Amino acid sequence: MGNYRDNATPSDVVSGAFGVEVVALADSVGQGADQQCREVTIWPEASKSIKLGSSAVTAAAGVILPAGAITIPISNTNLLFFNGTTGDDVYIIWRS
Numbered sequence: 001m002g003n004y005r006d007n008a009t010p011s012d013v014v015s016g017a018f019g020v021e022v023v024a025l026a027d028s029v030g031q032g033a034d035q036q037c038r039e040v041t042i043w044p045e046a047s048k049s050i051k052l053g054s055s056a057v058t059a060a061a062g063v064i065l066p067a068g069a070i071t072i073p074i075s076n077t078n079l080l081f082f083n084g085t086t087g088d089d090v091y092i093i094w095r096s
Contacts, residue, residue, distance in 0.1 A: 025050070027086060030081070050090055
Protein backbone atom coordinates (compact mmCIF):
# COMPACT_ATOMS: atom_id res chain seq x y z
CA MET A 1 0.00 0.00 0.00
CA GLY A 2 1.41 3.42 -0.97
CA ASN A 3 1.38 6.46 1.19
CA TYR A 4 -1.04 9.37 0.73
CA ARG A 5 1.46 11.27 -1.46
CA ASP A 6 1.51 8.45 -4.04
CA ASN A 7 -2.18 8.97 -4.80
CA ALA A 8 -2.37 12.73 -4.30
CA THR A 9 -3.58 14.78 -7.26
CA PRO A 10 -2.09 17.21 -7.87
CA SER A 11 1.00 16.03 -6.00
CA ASP A 12 2.40 19.55 -5.50
CA VAL A 13 -0.52 20.45 -3.23
CA VAL A 14 -0.01 17.69 -0.65
CA SER A 15 2.84 18.03 1.83
CA GLY A 16 5.21 15.21 2.66
CA ALA A 17 6.32 16.95 5.85
CA PHE A 18 5.87 20.20 7.73
CA GLY A 19 7.40 21.94 10.69
CA VAL A 20 7.52 25.18 12.61
CA GLU A 21 10.11 27.80 13.37
CA VAL A 22 10.11 30.76 15.72
CA VAL A 23 12.50 33.53 14.74
CA ALA A 24 13.37 35.81 17.66
CA LEU A 25 14.79 39.11 16.43
CA ALA A 26 18.28 39.87 17.78
CA ASP A 27 19.75 43.32 17.23
CA SER A 28 16.51 44.13 15.37
CA VAL A 29 17.03 41.45 12.69
CA GLY A 30 16.27 37.78 12.12
CA GLN A 31 16.50 35.11 9.46
CA GLY A 32 14.71 31.82 8.93
CA ALA A 33 16.62 28.62 9.67
CA ASP A 34 18.04 26.44 6.88
CA GLN A 35 14.93 24.35 6.13
CA GLN A 36 14.14 23.29 2.57
CA CYS A 37 10.46 23.67 1.77
CA ARG A 38 7.90 24.44 -0.91
CA GLU A 39 5.89 27.02 0.97
CA VAL A 40 5.75 28.91 4.25
CA THR A 41 3.02 30.61 6.22
CA ILE A 42 4.38 33.43 8.35
CA TRP A 43 2.97 35.90 10.85
CA PRO A 44 4.36 38.35 13.40
CA GLU A 45 3.92 38.25 17.14
CA ALA A 46 0.62 39.92 18.08
CA SER A 47 0.67 43.74 17.91
CA LYS A 48 4.26 43.84 16.61
CA SER A 49 5.49 45.69 13.53
CA ILE A 50 7.92 43.42 11.69
CA LYS A 51 9.20 43.93 8.15
CA LEU A 52 9.99 41.22 5.60
CA GLY A 53 12.62 41.20 2.86
CA SER A 54 14.85 38.98 0.75
CA SER A 55 18.00 40.15 2.59
CA ALA A 56 18.82 41.98 5.82
CA VAL A 57 19.13 45.23 3.85
CA THR A 58 15.81 44.87 2.05
CA ALA A 59 14.05 43.81 5.25
CA ALA A 60 15.08 47.08 6.90
CA ALA A 61 13.06 48.92 4.26
CA GLY A 62 10.71 46.03 3.46
CA VAL A 63 6.99 45.57 3.72
CA ILE A 64 5.40 45.24 7.14
CA LEU A 65 3.92 41.81 7.80
CA PRO A 66 0.13 42.01 8.12
CA ALA A 67 -1.51 41.12 11.42
CA GLY A 68 -2.80 37.86 9.93
CA ALA A 69 -0.79 35.07 8.39
CA ILE A 70 0.51 35.19 4.82
CA THR A 71 1.60 32.26 2.67
CA ILE A 72 4.62 32.47 0.37
CA PRO A 73 5.97 29.85 -2.04
CA ILE A 74 9.70 29.62 -1.26
CA SER A 75 12.40 26.94 -1.43
CA ASN A 76 14.13 27.48 1.94
CA THR A 77 13.24 29.32 5.13
CA ASN A 78 16.73 30.86 5.20
CA LEU A 79 15.63 33.10 2.31
CA LEU A 80 13.35 35.01 4.73
CA PHE A 81 14.79 38.04 6.52
CA PHE A 82 12.99 40.11 9.15
CA ASN A 83 13.49 43.51 10.75
CA GLY A 84 11.79 44.92 13.83
CA THR A 85 12.31 45.39 17.53
CA THR A 86 14.83 43.18 19.33
CA GLY A 87 13.03 40.37 21.14
CA ASP A 88 9.97 40.31 18.88
CA ASP A 89 9.06 36.96 17.32
CA VAL A 90 8.07 35.80 13.84
CA TYR A 91 6.30 32.47 13.46
CA ILE A 92 6.85 30.22 10.43
CA ILE A 93 5.07 27.04 9.39
CA TRP A 94 6.87 25.36 6.48
CA ARG A 95 5.81 22.48 4.27
CA SER A 96 7.86 20.28 1.95
